[in-house]
Amino acid sequence: MAKNCTKTAAGLLDAAVEYVNSQGAKIVEGYPVEPAVENYPAAYAWYGIAKTFLRAGFEECARRRPTHPIMRRKLS
Secondary structure: OOHHHHHHHHHHHHHHHHHHHHOOOOEEEEOOEOOOOOOOOHHHOOOOEHHHHHHOOOEEEEEEEOOEEEEEEEOO
């Protein structure tokens, strides 16, 4: 994915985490994709890339399919 897409995705993820934290949530989950190939089409990654979630402090808590981790972040 292009760098500007990655920055936009990270900003949106940060904003979502801030919002759910402000609403009193204790945990936030995401369901990104972990592409099996380097040149993954951005159109298929609209729900996020696992690396972006990891950089935002999420941890993988489960994996139901090889390229679809379930990511979780505990909030304070």
